[in-house]
Amino acid sequence: MTQRTPFVLLVFGAIALAQAPPTGLTVVEATKSAVSLKWAAGDDTATSYVVERKPLNGEYGPALTILESTGRDTVIDSYATYVYRVRAVKDQNLSDPSNEVTVGPPPVGLQVIVPEPEDGSASYVGRSLAQAFDANGDPALAYLIDDPNQDGDYSDSTLWFLSWNRALYKWNDAVQVAVVGIVSGAAHSIPPISLAHDDSDNTWAIAHATQLMEGASMIEVHFSRDNGLSWSRQLVASDPQNAVSAPAMVMTGGIAHIAWYHDYNGVRYAQGKLVAEAAPFDNSVVPFLPGSSSATPYLSMALDANNNPGLAMIGNDDSNGYNRLVGFWRPGTDPVLVTTSNGYQIDDPQIRLAFAGVMPRVLTTLRRDDNYYSDYNHALWLSRSDDGGTTWAEAVNIPSDGSRSLDPSIDHAYGSAGQGALVAESNGGSLDGVQCGEPKLSRSDDLVNWSTCGPAPLGTPNTSAAFPTVRFAGNDKLYVAFLNLAYGDDALPRGVVLWREPF
Template identity: 30%
Template sequence: MRKFLVVAIVCTVLNVVMLHAQELKVKSATAKVVDLGWTGAASPAVLERSSGQTFQKLVPANSAGYQDTSIDAFGTYQYRINTNGKFSNVVKVGPPPTGVSNAAAVPKGSDPPNYGPATAVALDENGDPAVAFEWIDPNGDGEKSDTEILFARWDRSTYKWEAPVRVATTGPLEDQNVNPIALGCDRATGTLAMLAAVGENLLYATSTDHGATWKTSSMPSANETPHSVAILIESGQVYAAINAESGATYVNGAISNSGSWKSQPIAAGSGWKLQNKTNIGIAADSAGKVGLAYNEDQLEGDGHRYVFWRPDASAPTSIADKATADSPDIALTHGANKFATIFAALLDSNDTDHTVWYSQSVDGNSWSKPVKLPIDGPRSTNPPLGIAISSKGAITATFGANSGSGPASCNAPSVSRSADGAIWTSCGLGKAAGADFSPQPATLHVIEAPNDKAYIVWQEQAESKYGPGVLVWHER
């Protein structure tokens, strides 16, 4: 009996040792390849992969590593080593999980409203969201001179959001009703570029190592104090709009050399002037031709309107006239061969609560009649605004809801969706996520991944199971 007991103990110990010795690691993971390495596996061990509930044999684990190129760019996978039914640890790779995750949780002891009141989002080289955001008064001493811009990205290899990286200490940013930070990525190379309105100047920052380190430089604004910025990155080139105290400017040039950028004034219509403390929307069509959308005030009179302009045009085209708004705002995107925009305006005198409208254009010269976006409850619709469009033409719009007689039935943040821009259905994110989110985030964005799945990014101040911070929702 004792002999058999000793043998059983030895076998158990050997099995435990074998399990611990089979250590599987992800060396790197992108949208194209997953590079795996392991130790302790011997024949007849096999590498197994799962994209759901069931693991299947991938290759024999004869060597110490394997590069899996047979993956869907936006698939989520789990891997393990199987040695006669004895398994190694399991590793997981892929884009952010569907639903809500916290990309940058508010640090312990920090004031949630100060963490992320201004944000910007772009797709990285994998098609995953990367986020830049403001942190006011990090040390909590009541002085804003140490305000900084941080950057957070999703790491497919560790299947989690990386800890935020400091891009620059800036001092106070103007984050009231405007976007003082803009972020872009040259997806062909992975180079990131950031533009920010900082005091009397512009901050320009670039990163060539996935946001781990940043090279920054300060540039004077062409029109005194800059307020809002917008940026596009494509094929090594920067295309940007800066709305400042004394005018607005369009710039373009190489990512690597901001000193060589060319600039030109953004045109206003005859008898009109750009409103300086507002956002400018920027998007490029399928041919790479850039368009801008912005708000104008009448020079003599009380008129307000939203317009669209291309840098090679002498004057802008009207999107919506008589567009009075307490807080003017506009967002612009392009997809499925059309420009799409949402903007804040009091276009219906009988309904002052619903002030977010949609319009679209194939060529930028003729715009559809504005359509009012609904909300799923007795709430208002108002800035901040975000819009994205899929390759098939499906549109996702996000907006705030700062007042109302009751909660929205789907909770917040407010999201409205349409297949064609004519008929819209609104339903927020909170109910499905099992959380009570704030109806009026300070910042709100939506971006469409190449697989036609949307990401929504916002600052959340309220406590929930996700915690306060910069939250990201990924469409299923």
């Protein structure tokens, strides 16, 4: 590697000759481990090139010295943003720099990535957000646009996909995946779509439930193997008389694992390779939880660190009509009871499964004690297993931010050291004691003692969050996505928002 030297102007008689700078610097490819560049020579006199690099808002330094007009930088931080430029070298003199290019993951802080429509109707754009990472650890989102023309006919509702392009350092244009019509289970507590990415073959897939006609519905998966540019369809299940809803999906090793709720016979599970317009997968009924003979549409799937799938679900207690049973299941095993609502009635729970390594964690919104209506600190509960799901510790109550409630939609994720982060909507209570904005963000190092705040302090800017999702990046910093519905001069612009935690 050569040392950086100053630009030198060579003068011969009355004529000044300067090395022409390279032009057209572009990023050929950017991954979490390397950045490939190319450029055109400013003239044919250069003997070599110096590729200079700086961190965003930093100072330039030499990164590569090469003979050709292409370069590959392999000494990078996967989660850093870099700016590159190139200088030509002749007789140890450097030309002026080329144009600059920026490479890396999304910017830190709050960013509106899908602005509300010009008619100001953000409430129907960006519903039911789902978040997943690509092979580089960059986020992508799936979401719904309900009744786009707002005429009361939901048959034209659409499913969308949005991904980050680290080579161009920008969001790709949002892609309409399909017209999905009336989506079943659009309530905040029953996610109607599920987004997954398979790193092994770079497949994106989105499962969704659609109501076809009165009493008929189906589960479909739309999948893409070209980074979301084009999409194919696989029918998973349909029923002309009984509703199917609440799809939950993960993918690994070229195989999709899908669970969904069937109104007649409970939760069903299927696995298989996604093939365009193929026949539905063979599927089977997931066993009922101990003490239950009826399931509910509240379910969630996740992969552990060994890429083994798990399913969390809520069932009804046969011996107590008010009691909700929370369970965990892996394909090929019997389901295990995780916790219960302690005999208290809860009409609209939600459940989310995530793993810390191979250890499952189940987050639920439940009424479990008499304090549920007396304050706003007894609605969200975390259950943990430290033996792979065989036994479960007593559920831990998650405290709120002041006198605000913690409500569906909820989500949670876990970092490399097992630390936890969870997000929730906040639709009730007062501002007494509130310190932070929305969505509510709770964090814990030991999963017992939790503190709740938000991505930003209260009112800086003002946000009103729906459908929040959270993921830990590989550097243990968070990505939180949500639909912002706040109004006012002090509000963040309405639309789909991504918050990337600063370093």
